[in-house]
Amino acid sequence: MSGQNNDNTVLIIGAGFAGLSAGIYARMNGYRAQIFEMHDKPGGLCTSWNRSGFTIDGCIHWLVGSSPETVMHDYWEETGLVPESEFIYMDEYARYETKDGRTLIFYSDLDRLEKHLLEFAPEDEDNIREFIKAVRMCLRLDQPSVKAPLFKRIAKMIKMILFFTVNGNKLKKWMKVTGTEYTSRFRNKDLQQALNELWFPEFSILFLFFIFAYLQKKNAGYPLGGSMPMSEKLEKRFINLGGEIHYKKKVVKIITENDKATGIQLEDGTIINGGRVISAADGYTTIFKMLEGKYTDESIRNMFDNWKLFPSLIFFGAGVNRTFGEIPLAVSGFSFPLKEPVVIAGERIERLPVHLFNHDPSLAPAGKTALTVMLHGNYDYWKNLSTDRPAYEREKAVIAEQIISLLEQRFPGISGQVEMTDVATPVTFERYTGNWKGSFEGWLLTPDNADSMLKPLPQGIPGLRGCYLCGQWIEPGGGLPTGVLSGRRLIKSICREDEKKFRTTTGS
Ligand SMILES: Cc1cc2nc3c(=O)[nH]c(=O)nc-3n(C[C@H](O)[C@H](O)[C@H](O)COP(=O)(O)OP(=O)(O)OC[C@H]3O[C@@H](n4cnc5c(N)ncnc54)[C@H](O)[C@@H]3O)c2cc1C
Known part of the structure; x- marks a missing residue:
């Protein structure tokens, strides 16, 4: 260059x-x-797309840099996203419902998260405390906004240099640990499984610590409108x-x-x-x-x-004539166990992750809700199928029916409330964005x-x-x-x- x-x-x-x-x-x-x-x-x-009065949002769960205290917020101001966007902050990152009827909640507030995890899995006290400690370390990594007063910026820069001097090796250590390696140390199987579900098991675990640091600092809001x-x-x-x-x-x-x-x-x-x-x-x-x-x-x-690669997805969207007031807002939604494992387009699943957009009234008519379900999709399977258009469309219709019947296990009566369904496949992602093998994030x-x-x-x-x-x-x-x-x-x-x-x- x-x-x-x-x-x-x-x-x-x-x-x-x-x-x-x-x-x-x-x-x-x-x-x-x-x-x-x-x-x-x-x-x-x-992106998002409209279907029968509902908007299916194909992307945003949270936007890092929503806090005006941070340098990323400056860049959003430069690119015109703020101050025009209104952000909301959720008390929870995700919920995980267990087979024995308990609910594991990943709170955005660290103290609350620590307390809840310790109550849920006291046998993992050492691992939980280490997890929270690692998140607290990431909290201190903070590049200030250029709008902060000069003395504050200088103080923060000095803090950053000290931070790297003291914690550089720890950061590097966590970078080299995958999610699977990390969670294998947890004794409580539900907690282990839930942590694996939070993000990709191959991912460097350091990223998971940053997720909770951003949440704690209210630096990853959801922009209303999607x-x-x-x-x-x-x-x-x-x-x-x-x-x-x-x-x-x-x-x-x-x-x-x-x-x-x-x-x-x-x-x-x-x-x-x-x-x-x-x-x-x-x-x-x-x-x-x-x-x-x-x-x-x-x-x-x-x-x-x-x-x-980030996998390609089967991305199911639905519009339903009901609200879900009983389920608190969560950045990445909640998941529940299925009565029996099922196979969807060749992939075996035991749990269903659901993202309710009850936090954004602009995505559905009053009293109704847009929801999505994201499942891993096998790119080659869908690519082959897409050469036979009628078969491809039939498979999408089968999947929509399958997912609704699975939702019925958790929300009895929901099938009668569904007004719209939409299924995007790895081939849809490839066709609309050109991303290799339909990968959704590179x-x-x-x-x-x-x-x-x-x-x-x-x-x-x-x-x-x-x-x-x-x-x-x-x-x-x-x-x-x-x-x-x-x-x-x-x-x-x-x-x-x-x-x-x-x-x-x-x-x-
Ligand atoms: C389900 C989902 C949830 C996500 N959630 C979040 C989230 O909560 N927060 C977050 O920060 N990120 C999230 N992401 C990730 C984020 O959307 C992507 O990482 C980001 O949008 C990628 O931007 P990009 O510009 O690099 O690539 P792209 O968005 O892929 O843009 C590439 C562009 O190039 C165009 N193009 C391709 N080939 C050609 C060609 N030959 N000629 C002309 N144009 C071409 C495409 O049409 C496309 O418009 C999510 C993504 C998905 C799919």
């Missing part, structure tokens, strides 16, 4: 959060930014800054000359030239299709050969790549000038904040290449 560039046009592939962020920061710094998006809407995975309004806010900010966005424009090729990116080619054959190309689209497509696999190195091959953050939490991955393409990556395929762990950080960091480094001071503004 070096060398001055005379053409100040930046061609950006993809209008997900990362592409929009790159566009926004490019405009703030005087580049001509053009986004090419294959869909007809902004947001990529951060996903699509968030994406529209970033789109608006980009356009208001003078950015150009072109929908229904699928990019098939990044054009190169003498190992320098010079433009892009669209599906209809149109060629657009520009000084730089940023792909904020799927990583595999970018490297192996748009660039035909000509620019790779050992580390890129290692990524695609060995790193683990790379899992595992001990293999957790170092990227401390040292971000390079955003250039080996051997190719003027071409860059941003978004979840270059940010293990994925997520909306990392998408925005990725776009911001990239434009900052492009400014550095051009020997320009990186500038930001706030607004909508």
Whole structure:
């Protein structure tokens, strides 16, 4: 990534959060930014869709950086998401109902969580105390907002340096422990299983500690209105800054000359030239299709050969004519045990995770509720099935019926209240967002790549000038904040290449 560039046009592939962020920061710094998006809407995975008066939200559970005390909040102000968004905070992260009728609650408040876990599983006192201690350690990792008074920022920066000096090795140790390794030490099987269910078992456990640290600090609220309004806010900010966005424009090729990116080619054959190309689209497509696999190195091959993917999903949505006042709001919902294990599209499940959107009245008519169920989907199974459209549609209808009958076990009578159902499969995710194998968040953050939490991955393409990556395929762990950080960091480094001071503004 070096060398001055005379053409100040930046061609950006993809209008997900990362592409929009790159566009926004490019405009703030005087580049001509053009986004090419294959869909007809902004947001990529951060999306929602309307069905029969209900809105199915396909993404947002929580947004890290909702607290004005934090530097991430500054970036949301720069990208136009705040102050326009109203956040709510839930008392619980998740609920886990056991086979013997008990309920394990993962409270957002740490003291309450510790007390409850100790009551639930006193035999795990040592493990619970260690868990809470690790979360408390993460609480102290805190980069202050640039709006904080200077003395406060300096004090916090000194605290951070001290923090890393004292705790750096502990952080590194936890980074290298997977969820499965960590939870195996718990004696209480329900607690062990529930912790495994909270996040991906292959994930670095450090991330789980951060989840509870964010909750405790009220730094991960739910933005009322859900996903699509968030994406529209970033789109608006980009356009208001003078950015150009072109929908229904699928990019098939990044054009190169003498190992320098010079433009892009669209599906209809149109060629657009520009000084730089940023792909904020799927990583595999970018490297192996748009660039035909000509620019790779050992580390890129290692990524695609060995790193683990967030799975693809069967994403069920329903609109029901009832409310669920008896079930408290929880960031990621609740799960209950099934009377008998069942097989859904080839996958055996013993519990059903349900996300009730009773906290957001904008997603359903009064007195009604939108709910979703997310299950792991087997990409190859669905890809094969999708070649026979009627069979694919039949399977989706069967799944909708199966899930409703499972919900009936927990909510007797619900089948008579269902007004709408919708099933998205791994193929749906692939078709709408292009993400490799329908993965819903790119790379899992595992001990293999957790170092990227401390040292971000390079955003250039080996051997190719003027071409860059941003978004979840270059940010293990994925997520909306990392998408925005990725776009911001990239434009900052492009400014550095051009020997320009990186500038930001706030607004909508
Ligand atoms: C069910 C679910 C729940 C989630 N919950 C949360 C949450 O609570 N909090 C959170 O922070 N994150 C959450 N995420 C993750 C978050 O949505 C993603 O990590 C993030 O949106 C990824 O942004 P991105 O811009 O990197 O990629 P994407 O959103 O995938 O954007 C890529 C864009 O590129 C476009 N594109 C692809 N190929 C081409 C092409 N050839 N030509 C033109 N355009 C192309 C796509 O259409 C898409 O718009 C969730 C995701 C899902 C699916």
